[in-house]
Amino acid sequence: MTIAEVPRPTAAEPAPDRALEYSAPVETESGGRTTIRRKTARAVLLDHHGRVLLLDRPAKIRDVGDRYFHTPGGAIEPGETPAEAAARELAEELDFQTAPSELGTPVATCYSLQQRIATGEFVAADDVFFLLRTDAARTPAATPHAWLDPDAMDAAPVRILPRGLPDLVRRLLAEGPPQTPIHIRW
Numbered sequence: 001m002t003i004a005e006v007p008r009p010t011a012a013e014p015a016p017d018r019a020l021e022y023s024a025p026v027e028t029e030s031g032g033r034t035t036i037r038r039k040t041a042r043a044v045l046l047d048h049h050g051r052v053l054l055l056d057r058p059a060k061i062r063d064v065g066d067r068y069f070h071t072p073g074g075a076i077e078p079g080e081t082p083a084e085a086a087a088r089e090l091a092e093e094l095d096f097q098t099a100p101s102e103l104g105t106p107v108a109t110c111y112s113l114q115q116r117i118a119t120g121e122f123v124a125a126d127d128v129f130f131l132l133r134t135d136a137a138r139t140p141a142a143t144p145h146a147w148l149d150p151d152a153m154d155a156a157p158v159r160i161l162p163r164g165l166p167d168l169v170r171r172l173l174a175e176g177p178p179q180t181p182i183h184i185r186w
Helices: 082-094 150-155 165-175
Strands: 026-030 033-046 052-058 067-070 073-075 108-116 122-133 145-148 159-161
Touching: 033 082, 033 165, 073 082, 082 122, 145 150, 150 165, 159 165
Parallel strands: 033 122, 067 159
Antiparallel strands: 026 033, 033 052, 033 073, 052 067, 052 145, 108 122
16 A cells, blocks of 8 residues: 555544554655655643744755744654653653653644655654643743744744644634544644
8 A cells, every 4th residue: 555545534534543553664665756654743732822832943844945833743663652752752852841641642633745854755644643731931942933823823924834733723722622633634
């Protein structure tokens, strides 16, 4: 099965269970290029003003301009649960210490399309998102970031990834965490 053949849930469907489990990255070849598909865990850090912490990064992927903003997170390592991976990534990227149990259950999933990263590899990811309410003061000033509410994300002059993040945050603010993770648009 190629990545193009993997079924993707629609926004109305609950997230597939496969997005919530670790599996080793899978390499597929198509048209002479290799794509690595991996599972990632990400954190939606939400402050009491309804703003989300987004990391400001120089673009490593195609079609996003010079830079983009995204939630903290990264690949799930062998032996880690998604919550453990999200907590580890928060510590690595922000020096933000939190226990995996503080992250609760996943609130969303997202399938990212193939991206060409700085190494020249093509990567596709099954992302799982955790919600953590926090205070903006906990974020180290040395890390390039912004705290943006959904309207500011929509109006941002740079790409916000995933694109479904503003709508997810609106839903979390209005309804709280969902019973089962919802699927958002990359």
